[in-house]
Each structure stands twice: as structure tokens, then as C-alpha cells.
Amino acid sequence: MTDTKMDRSVRSFSRRKFIAATGAVGALSLAGCTENTGNGAGSGGDRERVVVTGSSTVFPVSDTLAEEFMNDHPKVNVPTNPTGTGGGFSNNFCPGNSDINGASRPIQDEELQNCQDNGVEPIEFQIGKDAVTMAVNNDSPIDCLSYDQLAQIWRQNGAETWSDVNSEWPDAQIKRFGPPSTSGTFDWFRNNVIGDAGSHIQQYEATENDNELVQGIETTQHSIGYFGYxxxxxxxxxxxxxxxxxxxxxECTKPSLDAAQSGAYPMARPLYIYVSKESLQRDPVYNFVEFYLEQSSTDTISDVGYVPVSEEQAQSNLEKLENAVN
Structure with a gap:
């Protein structure tokens, strides 16, 4: 793949050949991009830039693929920033300051309107599936929770102690760690688990940094939190x-890739990237998105910790990509 324009028929042939031949790729680093970062889509200096914002859940995929892509394209810089799904849409993607926005839930009507008001046309691609994971401290006696119990724990004016949820559990204050309201994971959990039971609790430790959530749960007794698998x-x-x-x-089901893929795990959900149609007219953006979609059906996604899309879905995505620039 090069950074110059390629004949579309050649792209299509290469793409079909790639999907047919690819069975697995090695695990790639989860470390953050080490190239220059900054706001604003477009080129910077003598390096072409492809700016990726959005979901912290999708971030490990985008960051891994960005590093791999930059290794093969030294003249392209792909900074990735885990802003949260909603934060990415409102502050970066829809104002035209990023080319791609990762999302752990579909774009909302008001976000779509914001994009349209700014002349940005988003194109949706599903790139995998996640098992939203509810986690507790290692010393916790809690092994299984129903949707009703989760709603009790996470709704405003709900349970205050674990014994409020189950009289056999500790009479101890529940310590909560979770994503902020700008997060797509927050939106998904509020809509699909809490639902009509009320609004999401506001008094909890909130951060877009999922590693900080893990640390909080690990070091805090009687804690609970949720994030991507x-x-x-x-x-x-x-x-x-x-x-x-x-x-x-x-049936009580623990999160796993197999359970998410089969639908046995109740909190499985799709993951997306949204790409600006205008940005796709720039070859570095098109080439990176093409690479991203090619990889979405491979072991790269499962190596990161999510369920890859089917080869049929990957092919459909790539056809949608090609049609977007024709």
C-alpha cells in the first residue's frame, strides 16, 4: 500500500486477496502512539496526519493499528486520543478536528446533527464486538449480579451498601468506579442495563482512563466498576x-470473547469507527481506514481483547469505504 492514489479496481482486487489469505496476525503492542500529537485534522509539517479520537474502549484497537500502519508509512502520523465516544464527537470529530472517531455505541441524533451543521458527513463501520465487564476487588464475595441488582447499584438513589442489594453480602459502603457521562460505555450501560430503573448515579469515581478504573478497583475494598473487556x-x-x-x-455468564461472540454474555455490544467522508478524499486517511477494516476480521482484534467481525462484514465495510469516494 502506498500513499499515492491507487486505481480502485486494483484496491478491490488486493482487498479480496487480503481477506481470503489472512488467517491471523501476531499480537501487536498496546502502548500508546509515540509520534507527534495535536489537535486538528489534516497535514502537519512535512508529515501527513490522520487524527483519531473517541472511545477509550476502541482506543487499544486504534492505537495498535496506528502503530503498525506508521511502521509501514513513515511519512504518516496517526495520533490517537481516548477522549470518550461523546467527547470525541462533540469536541473533535463533528467540529472537523479529527478524521476518525472510535465509538462504543452508535452515533446519536444530536451528534449527527452537530456533524451536519459543521459540514461533516460521518460514515459508520463496525470493527468488532466487546463484552462490557463488571469487575470487583479480588477479595469481594460477589461473583454474580443480575441486571436488576446492577441497576440497584448504579442508579441514582439506589443501594448504598452491599447488604442493601443482598442481605448476605457485607454491610459496607459500595465504592464505584466507572466511565464519565461523555463515554459511550456509560451511555450503553445506562440505556441497556439501568434503563427505566432511573438515571445513572452521579456520585462515583469517573475517568476516561480505564487503567485508572482498574487501579481503583484493585486498591479499594468493597469496590465495583465497569469498562471494556x-x-x-x-x-x-x-x-x-x-x-x-x-x-x-x-444463567450467570462471565465475560469472555466466546460468550460475547455467541451472544451468551448479556452485556456484549458492537464497536464502531466513524470516518469523515471529506477526510477520506485524502490518501493517508483512506489508506489507514482501509488497513483498519482489513485487520478488523483478523486475530489483531482478539489479541487486543475484542471479537473480530466476520470476513463478510469486513468485505461489506471495505465495499462501503470504496463507494464513499466514488
């Missing part, structure tokens, strides 16, 4: 994942 898998010796069930008599 990749962060749990990287830290499963430090904290304990809680099984989840829908309904009081449902």
Missing part, C-alpha cells in the same frame, strides 16, 4: 470479573 483481560490477576445474568432466574 480488553482492559479486564490485561489485568485479570488484579481484579475479579463478575458474572452477569438477565432476569433473576437466568
Amino acid at each position: 480488553a482492559y479486564y483481560r490485561e489485568n485479570q490477576d488484579r481484579i475479579k470479573a463478575v458474572g452477569v445474568r438477565q432476569g433473576e432466574n437466568g
